[in-house]
Amino acid sequence: MFSLIYGDNYNAVSSEAYKIIRPFIDKDRAVLGLVTGSSPIGLYKKMIADHNANGTSYRHVVAFGLDEYIGLPRDHDQSYWTFMHENLFDGLDILPANIHLPHGDVDDLEAECARYESILRENVIDIQVLGIGSDGHIGFNEPGTSFDSVTHVASLEDSTRRDNARFFGEMVSRVPKKAITMGLKSIMRAEHILVIAYGEKKAEAVRGMMQGDICEQCPASILQKHPNVTVVLDRAAASRL
Numbered sequence: 001m002f003s004l005i006y007g008d009n010y011n012a013v014s015s016e017a018y019k020i021i022r023p024f025i026d027k028d029r030a031v032l033g034l035v036t037g038s039s040p041i042g043l044y045k046k047m048i049a050d051h052n053a054n055g056t057s058y059r060h061v062v063a064f065g066l067d068e069y070i071g072l073p074r075d076h077d078q079s080y081w082t083f084m085h086e087n088l089f090d091g092l093d094i095l096p097a098n099i100h101l102p103h104g105d106v107d108d109l110e111a112e113c114a115r116y117e118s119i120l121r122e123n124v125i126d127i128q129v130l131g132i133g134s135d136g137h138i139g140f141n142e143p144g145t146s147f148d149s150v151t152h153v154a155s156l157e158d159s160t161r162r163d164n165a166r167f168f169g170e171m172v173s174r175v176p177k178k179a180i181t182m183g184l185k186s187i188m189r190a191e192h193i194l195v196i197a198y199g200e201k202k203a204e205a206v207r208g209m210m211q212g213d214i215c216e217q218c219p220a221s222i223l224q225k226h227p228n229v230t231v232v233l234d235r236a237a238a239s240r241l
């Protein structure tokens with residue numbers, strides 16, 4: 001079931017997203033599922049600002065990253081490990097031992113997927129933050145991914161690699177072709193899901209997620225089966241609803 005919240009611009013969308021996530025931080029042991037990309041950056045800035053201004057502590061927070069590129073070492077400037085540290089973790093007092101992300105530069109990727117999925121199973125995510133791809137992907141679960149998928153190695157669609165080229169000096173050839181991602185079933189285990197989308201480019205994917213057929217061609221449409229999804233949008237992203 002979806003609750004829909006509008007923001008007039010990116011800052012307003014980020015503020016609304018922050019209002020959703022903030023109460024979870026007060027839990028004794030908060031387990032957050034976190035995403036990378038442009039959509040959550042404003043939210044993460046607000047979390048850091050609140051930590052700095054009000055002393056809101058993250059020492060009791062456990063964080064899980066949604067995905068990681070395969071082939072990039074953790075210290076690569078475009079790894080999701082680096083993204084999450086630069087844009088969020090380094091600005092908070094979260095304990096390094098409580099930060100979990102898949103490793104994308106290991107020899108045995110299948111073992112890494114199994115390792116990550118097993119820690120996820122031991123920790124119910126209180127709130128999972130998601131962005132949505134223009135093709136309807138969530139995490140790196142591209143169209144056609146099984147609704148039964150758990151953490152797995154995924155191939156990135158050409159459209160996703162083109163969308164992400166902006167982080168690689170506009171060079172699509174530099175964008176990795178594969179990633180480890182939580183699967184759709186892993187995502188659906190979260191108690192609450194928060195989707196952030198802004199801009200006209202996301203409008204069709206947002207329509208598919210909320211009003212389209214529930215089908216594997218639009219991975220985000222699985223969220224129609226989740227009892228507790230909040231979607232924070234600007235008017236452009238909502239323009240096809």
Ligand code: F6R
Nearest residue numbers: 036037038039131132133138139
């Ligand atoms: C990133 C991720 C992706 C993005 C999606 C939207 O960790 O899992 O599904 O959320 O591609 O990306 P942005 O927010 O950059 O438009």
